[in-house]
Amino acid sequence: MKGERLLNAAALSLTETRPVSSSDDVYLGVDLGTASIVLTALDREKRPVASEMEYASVIRDGLVVDYYGTMAIVKRLKKRLEDRLGANLTRAAIAVPPGTNPADAGTHRYVVEACNLDVTRIVDEPTAANEVLGVKDGVVVDIGGGTTGLTVFKNGEAVYTADEPTGGTHISLVLMGGRHITFEEAERLKRDPAMTREVMGQVKPVIQKMASIVKHHISGRNVDNIWLVGGTCLLTGIEDLFSDEIGVPASKPAHPHLVTPLGIAMSCL
Ligand SMILES: Nc1ncnc2c1ncn2[C@@H]1O[C@H](COP(=O)(O)OP(=O)(O)OP(=O)(O)O)[C@@H](O)[C@H]1O
Ligand SMILES: [Mg+2]
The missing domain is CATH 3.30.420.40 (ATPase, nucleotide binding domain)
Known part of the structure; x- marks a missing residue:
């Protein structure tokens, strides 16, 4: 399978940090799930450098049901990544379930933007998964x-x-x-x-x-x-x-x- 090595690196990046040279080198993914929220940071070569996750129930059926709760978690995880990397995180990609209507995708975007992250791309979840597989x-x-x-x-x-x-x-x-x-x-x-x-x-x-x-x-x-x-x-x-x-x-x-x-x-x- 194509992404096996990257997945192992992603798992390792939950606890170990790979140094980055500058904030410009970090690319972030924010996964807002029903059960957990995961932030994954990569370097320019697409190597996982640090990740943070937290179990949460602020999303239901792919929709944000607790806007402030979601924001608080994303902010907290972002801060932890920034401390670990010694870099500012400025941009992120996010994902929504397939068929999500634009208004709901908009809510995902606003939550992440409220954490001072530019949303550079909104992908659908299976397309994101298949980037790896x-x-x-x-x-x-x-x-x-x-x-x-x-x-x-x-x-x-x-x-x-x-x-x-x-x-x-x-x-x-x-x-x-x-x-x-x-x-x-x-x-x-x-x-x-x-x-x-x-x-x-x-x-x-x-x-x-x-x-x-x-x-x-x-x-x-x-x-x-x-x-x-x-x-x-x-x-x-x-x-x-x-x-x-x-x-x-x-x-x-x-x-x-x-x-x-x-x-x-x-x-x-
Ligand atoms: N080790 C494990 N064994 C079995 N189930 C697990 C394990 N770890 C987590 N889970 C279960 O996986 C589910 C969460 O999976 P995942 O993080 O992919 O969901 P999510 O993306 O947050 O949710 P959704 O895709 O439904 O929005 C939860 O039901 C959790 O209990
Ligand atoms: Mg999911």
Whole structure:
């Protein structure tokens, strides 16, 4: 896969900083998600130099529901990056879900501009993800907090896209109900590598539902490979469940949750 090396560098850049020579050399991507906000800084050569992320619930269904809360987080993450890099961040690319209307895309822009960043580009999320993956023909499936989104690529161009409301939140709700634990406990449980087998056993029907969404949308579209991205795809073995359910080979890159954030930053260049 094309962006493997960059994804590893992006993961490393959450904790380690690569020095930059000047503010002019830094390109920023701001990913405003339902579950998390991620700022990724690259140098001129598109190498990740520093990233910051925070879990948040200030966005819903791709829309900003808490303008000031979102702004406070973006400002805080920007400041942390500036301190780490010793440089001022002045411009950023942002992304919106496919089909977002201009008014809603405008809100994303205003939030980021209110943090003293020039928005140089607004890309759509699957296009950003494919900057990293470089899929020519196949489907890119993004499973985040709220939804399962999918985009079919032919010859490197997005030709079909869909988004349906089943995501990581639903997985947590199933764990919560089944085990009589809080949502926060369910989120922690889901992320605990030692609990993967048990968690996957319990949430298999939710993942099968996500796979059935994808299967339905790609039927008759000649898709012969599936790429999984987004935070929910950190679940070990999710790609095997998808392959079995759909009958088309599914794979995921290292750090699937960083694909879209990295791609947004790459679009800034
Ligand atoms: N290690 C993990 N194992 C399983 N799920 C995880 C893990 N880490 C994060 N998640 C889940 O991933 C989801 C968030 O994914 P991501 O950061 O891609 O979403 P987002 O971009 O903020 O949301 P959306 O794309 O829906 O707007 C959450 O439901 C979170 O619980
Ligand atoms: Mg997302």
